[in-house]
Structures are given as structure tokens and as C-alpha cells.
Amino acid sequence: MFEKLCGVMDESQLQLDQSLKDDITEHLQSLEKEVECYFPELSQEQEALARNPFSTEHDVSSIPDEIQDEFLDQRNESSAHDLFKLKSVTQFWCTMYQSYSKVSMIAFRVLVPFASTYLYETGFSTLVNIKTKNRNRLDVGNDMRLALTNFRP
Known part of the structure; x- marks a missing residue:
């Protein structure tokens, strides 16, 4: 969706409002945290x-x-x-x-x-x-x- 948003913004020569950018960033960060809860970092x-x-490659x-x-x-x-x-x-x-x-x-x-x-x-x-x-x-x-x-x- 961001590709389409960027395309529309480029065609109309508009800029996103900073508060909207902040909202999008905050939302994406919360999604990242949510995914990390489901899939924690594994070595x-x-x-x-x-x-x-x-496998013989395992380091005991x-x-x-x-x-x-x-x-x-x-x-x-x-x-x-x-x-x-x-x-x-x-x-x-x-x-x-x-x-x-x-x-x-x-x-x-x-x-x-x-x-x-x-x-x-x-x-x-x-x-x-x-x-x-x-x-x-x-x-x-x-x-x-x-x-x-x-x-x-």
C-alpha cells in the first residue's frame, strides 16, 4: 500500500502531513512488537x-x-x-x-x-x-x- 500511496503523492505533487507520518511510523512499530511476541528471536x-x-555442525x-x-x-x-x-x-x-x-x-x-x-x-x-x-x-x-x-x- 505504501508504494501506491507514494505513487499517488508523486503524481499529485503533495506531501504527507508530519502527524500522519508519525502515526504511520507508530503503527508500524507497534506491529513489529506484536510480531516479535509471536515469533521471538531464536538463535x-x-x-x-x-x-x-x-548434524555434526552443532557446537555443543x-x-x-x-x-x-x-x-x-x-x-x-x-x-x-x-x-x-x-x-x-x-x-x-x-x-x-x-x-x-x-x-x-x-x-x-x-x-x-x-x-x-x-x-x-x-x-x-x-x-x-x-x-x-x-x-x-x-x-x-x-x-x-x-x-x-x-x-x-
């Missing part, structure tokens, strides 16, 4: 660990001390390595949670925000569709449950 090492815990010293032993145990377990080859990344980490919960939690911090954000957006869109002017009931819990379920009635 490259954490992202690499979530993608492939068996960059992993927190309380997790290093568990990480090394998992890395040296051949059955975990075989499981990693057979399953998807998310399925692998869900399976590993029972045995290696601390290392799995690091991977979950990388993997979960995308899924949870998607679910929130899906729920919000569903609520907007249910809460129309014609269907303005106070209790939408049952309608939401039915709309968001994976089961077919």
Missing part, C-alpha cells in the same frame, strides 16, 4: 537443532549446560537417529519428548509458533464468520466447537 543454533539434531558449547548431557545422549542414540530418518521433524520431536524432554522443548519453541499462530487465525476467522449481524448471539462456544472440529458430523 541460529536453536533453529539448526530443531531441523536436524544429528552453544547449548545450555543443563541440556548438554541430554543432547549428547540423544545424538549418540542410534534408534533416535533411525527414527529421525523415518518420521517428519514434528513427529520426531513429539516422539522424543518422553525420553529427551529438555532438548525437545528447544525444538518446540522453534516449531510451535507457526502452528499455534495458524490455529489462532483460523479460530478468529471462524468467529468473524459466525458473529454476523443476523447471528449475534452471546454464546458462540458450541458453534465454534462445531466449526473448528476435525470430525465430520
